Amino acid sequence: MSERLPAPDFDAQNYARPNQNWICGRACEGNACRPGPDAKGRCCATAECKPILELKPGETKGRWRCTRTGGACESGPLPDGGCCRPIAKCSPVPTLRLLRGRLTLAVIAASCALLLIILASPPWRNGFISPGQISQPHSGAAFAALAETNHLNQSCGACHVAGNTGPNGMVTAALHADPGILNLKQLATAHAATPTAIDESCLKCHAGRNVHQPDAPPVSCSFCHLEHQGKMMAATTDANCNFCHGDATKMAVSRATPVIHHFADDHPQFRFLTEKLRDPDTLKFNHTLHLTGATIPKLPGGEKLDCGFCHQPDAAGAFMRPVAFEKNCRVCHSLQFDPETPQLMLPHGSIDFVSAYLRSLPKQYSDLATKDGAADVNGFVTRKLAGLRAQFGSGEDLEQRVFFSTATFGPEAQIGTLSGATRSLFPGCAYCHEVTAAASGSPLITKPVQTEHWLAQAKFDHAKHLNISCEKCHDAIHSKDTADILLPARETCAECHSPRGGVADTCAECHNYHKSQLVAR
Amino acid sequence: MNRFRRQLFSGLFALIVATLAALWLDARFHTLANYAFLTGWVLLAGMFVLTIYNVRKKLPFLPLGKSETWLQIHIYLGFFTTLLFLIHLNFHLPRGGFEITLALLFVLVSGSGMVGLFFSRVLPRRLATRGGEVIFEKIPALRHGLKGEAETLALGTEAKSPVIAEFYAKRLADFFSGPKNFWRHLVESRRAASALVAGLDDLRRFANDADRAKIEKLTALVRQKDGLDYHRSLQLSLRLWLFVHIPLTYGLMIFTVLHIVLVFGFSGGAR
Numbered sequence: 001m002s003e004r005l006p007a008p009d010f011d012a013q014n015y016a017r018p019n020q021n022w023i024c025g026r027a028c029e030g031n032a033c034r035p036g037p038d039a040k041g042r043c044c045a046t047a048e049c050k051p052i053l054e055l056k057p058g059e060t061k062g063r064w065r066c067t068r069t070g071g072a073c074e075s076g077p078l079p080d081g082g083c084c085r086p087i088a089k090c091s092p093v094p095t096l097r098l099l100r101g102r103l104t105l106a107v108i109a110a111s112c113a114l115l116l117i118i119l120a121s122p123p124w125r126n127g128f129i130s131p132g133q134i135s136q137p138h139s140g141a142a143f144a145a146l147a148e149t150n151h152l153n154q155s156c157g158a159c160h161v162a163g164n165t166g167p168n169g170m171v172t173a174a175l176h177a178d179p180g181i182l183n184l185k186q187l188a189t190a191h192a193a194t195p196t197a198i199d200e201s202c203l204k205c206h207a208g209r210n211v212h213q214p215d216a217p218p219v220s221c222s223f224c225h226l227e228h229q230g231k232m233m234a235a236t237t238d239a240n241c242n243f244c245h246g247d248a249t250k251m252a253v254s255r256a257t258p259v260i261h262h263f264a265d266d267h268p269q270f271r272f273l274t275e276k277l278r279d280p281d282t283l284k285f286n287h288t289l290h291l292t293g294a295t296i297p298k299l300p301g302g303e304k305l306d307c308g309f310c311h312q313p314d315a316a317g318a319f320m321r322p323v324a325f326e327k328n329c330r331v332c333h334s335l336q337f338d339p340e341t342p343q344l345m346l347p348h349g350s351i352d353f354v355s356a357y358l359r360s361l362p363k364q365y366s367d368l369a370t371k372d373g374a375a376d377v378n379g380f381v382t383r384k385l386a387g388l389r390a391q392f393g394s395g396e397d398l399e400q401r402v403f404f405s406t407a408t409f410g411p412e413a414q415i416g417t418l419s420g421a422t423r424s425l426f427p428g429c430a431y432c433h434e435v436t437a438a439a440s441g442s443p444l445i446t447k448p449v450q451t452e453h454w455l456a457q458a459k460f461d462h463a464k465h466l467n468i469s470c471e472k473c474h475d476a477i478h479s480k481d482t483a484d485i486l487l488p489a490r491e492t493c494a495e496c497h498s499p500r501g502g503v504a505d506t507c508a509e510c511h512n513y514h515k516s517q518l519v520a521r
Numbered sequence: 522m523n524r525f526r527r528q529l530f531s532g533l534f535a536l537i538v539a540t541l542a543a544l545w546l547d548a549r550f551h552t553l554a555n556y557a558f559l560t561g562w563v564l565l566a567g568m569f570v571l572t573i574y575n576v577r578k579k580l581p582f583l584p585l586g587k588s589e590t591w592l593q594i595h596i597y598l599g600f601f602t603t604l605l606f607l608i609h610l611n612f613h614l615p616r617g618g619f620e621i622t623l624a625l626l627f628v629l630v631s632g633s634g635m636v637g638l639f640f641s642r643v644l645p646r647r648l649a650t651r652g653g654e655v656i657f658e659k660i661p662a663l664r665h666g667l668k669g670e671a672e673t674l675a676l677g678t679e680a681k682s683p684v685i686a687e688f689y690a691k692r693l694a695d696f697f698s699g700p701k702n703f704w705r706h707l708v709e710s711r712r713a714a715s716a717l718v719a720g721l722d723d724l725r726r727f728a729n730d731a732d733r734a735k736i737e738k739l740t741a742l743v744r745q746k747d748g749l750d751y752h753r754s755l756q757l758s759l760r761l762w763l764f765v766h767i768p769l770t771y772g773l774m775i776f777t778v779l780h781i782v783l784v785f786g787f788s789g790g791a792r
Contacts, residue, residue: 018658030662095658096760100767107768111775129783132616162786174785179555181785184562192554196789222789228616239552 021098025090037092045090047083048073119167126156126163132228150204159201159227193223193243212513215253216244224513238262241507263505264498269490272454278483282434283448287476287486297332307470317463322450325349337402337426338384343368346402346426351443354429358399361385403443406431454487458510468496532597539601547608560609561784565777567602571595572770596638603631623780626773633765640762644755647709653748657756660700664749668697671742674735682732685739688724692717693739697746706754714747 017023022041024032035044049068056062064081066072075084094102118124137143138158147154156163162173178197179186195218202221211219224240225233238261244250245260260267271277290296296305303309310328311320323329325348335346344364347353357364365384369377392398405428429435434446453460471477473488496503550556574595577585585591606627615624655663675682675689695701702713721740725733 023658027658028661029665032662100764103764104768104771107772108775111772115775115779128618129787130617131620156787160787170782170786173787174782177785177788181781184559187555187558187562188553190554192552194554198789220789 018095019097021095021101022092023095025092027093033087033090041092041094043089043092045087047087048085049077049083051077051081051083053081116167119170122155122166125166130156130228133230135227135229135233136231137233138227146205152204158204159198193217193219195220196222198222212511213254217250219243235506236508236513238506241511241513245507260507262498263490263507263510264494264500267490267494270455270487272485272487273489277485279451279485281449281451281482282446283482284432284434285482287479287484289480291477300331307474307476311470313462318461319452320462322452333426333432335426338388341365341368341384351403351445354402355399358402359395361388361395401428402426403429403435403445404437454485455510459512460510528593532593536597536600540604543601543604543608551611557609557611558784558788560605561781564602564605564609565781567598567605568774568777571598571602572774575767575770599631599634606631619776619780619783623773623776626769626776630766630769630773633762633769637762637766640759644759648752648755651748651751653752655749655752655756657753657760660749660753660756664697664700664746667742667746667749671697671739671746674738674742682728682735684724684727685732685735688720689739692720693743696743700753701750702747703750703754703757706751707758711747714743717743 017036020036021039022037024036025043026032033043033045038044049066051064052067053062054065064077064079066076066083068083068085073085078084118128133139143158144154146152147158152158153164160173162170165173174181179190199221206221223243224236227233242261245257248259251257251259258266258268268274290305291307299305299309310323313319314321325333330345330348334342335348336342336344337346338344347357362381362385365381366377369380374380388398392401429443429445433448436444436446438444465473473492474486476486479486494505495501497505497509499505547560553559574591577591578588581588606624610624615621671689671693675685675693696717702710705711705713718740721736721743724736728736
């Protein structure tokens, strides 16, 4: 057995013991006593020696002998055997080791005390242990009202069972978690996005998951919607969508949707293009003519007719208001049927109104003459009616011509003209509308259908695209047929909505996963 | 290659390999359902091994391997655990009072450990360069002795010099009264001692031969006291970082236990 011996100059009489808790109070003066303090920091100094009682044969009392190191003192022991030279006691000082130990205990005690105080006080507890601010929809006044209606806790307990309890309840909830605390195998092999117990809390207010595909696999709410991330709930990322859409195995059950990773890369072309859909609207409208035609007049303000005159955004700015005849068309197409009386215009919107108007033409001419202060009202009416009879024959013929004719009374170039006496000549309803004859011979006009939203699966907001021109996305200038669907192709969108274009290109930018809504129970 | 370098290279190699492996695993598996739980348990295991090093030091009689080996493991595992901590946080800042406190404790413990490693690598070399081996626990006694010698020289009744006595009272008494210039010594500044020595040099022009001999001795005592303060400053620094590292380690472990309870009690699997 090898044992290291102390160095030759080792001072065994003055050995410092830094691993002990206390050192002699006189150590700093270089006069530390040999025994030093005891383990509790009490000075052990007593006297310079401990006298020994010597008994010679036959003696009963004996004699005390001084045992002082360095030789006996002059006075010798006291009669009771005590040393006559007591050593004054010092105040031992703690070593760094003891101070560190005390600080460690203080930190442990402070940590435990602080946590117990905070955990025992619900207002402090909830604020302290929350791993981040709750999103506004789950923390505002509206949520509080809904929680009250649904008989839910308005704080952590609304979602977390442990949030309704104190420290004991938290421990109990932790021990009953599934997977359990030490169930490492289950933790490691659990499938991502599998619904968990806490999803049940979401469904207390949200009416089911209402996913976009009824046969989609169940996904945990928190897989996409992470709470405690701030006032605004974190946006759903492409990784969430790609959990299914980026997985060929999962998408194998879908016949319609291929595997998609990024909009610009492998998003399918829009279906209205791949399936060559056509606009079913029966109204006859030529965008090319209206935007580039030489015969298209200036607007009353002198501006050139452009997209914005007819296509006005709605209040939210997301979509366009339907084009309305009175607001957008009549300014050029005034339905003036008589070139000489531009004040008289056919009504629009109802076959019955038009018929009634035509049958009341004598009254209309009479009123016009009276209004204009004509001297011979009857003569004026008679002359106008005679003119109509000469041109169209009977009143029925005139009515047939108004509804079914596509011809113009004058040169075609003057159909929309705003200037002079030949302002907007009326060719007939069938010029723009699909007019058919009923079995009785009366006209039937197919009501125009304006599709407000072509890409039903996607969101779009015109207000966010005001910085680009209409022509960039809508090729209206080359469209002569109403059946043309003037929407851009995927590639046009991807010019901006891609990493290269620098505009957001996430799935959630256009698509909604849920058809969800809150419920009050 | 000496043993220290061999240890350093093998330790760094192991650390680099472990770091690369951890980053690869993070990139490969971070989409697992309970990834944060798994990294948390690995992090806890690392923290546990780091913590029991202190316990191992208190049980030298048990055959638990060499303390030197434990220290090497403690150092390199400490660095690796810091990486695990960042992976566990998903390289994001924590949110909420409790998690920020927990992360702050980890940073303080980890940071103090790195400071301690830096001190233990740098300060002993500086002490050896300065020279003079002094046992830290005996510094107060040595300082007391130097103070006594200086007082006797400057204020002793034998051939007392008023100039030296005045200089002692004004400038040296405070210097010898206790440890001085802690921070200056830590940054290797000797300006304070040099100023005192310069002051003593200035006294020579007013001193006779006997007083000059005293000044010589006082100058030597000032240099010795300055060296003693230097040793105290550096040796104390080698001990003081543990006043942050060890106490906060236990605070961190307490907060960690509560973190586990909260995570499981409030997680998706809690009922």
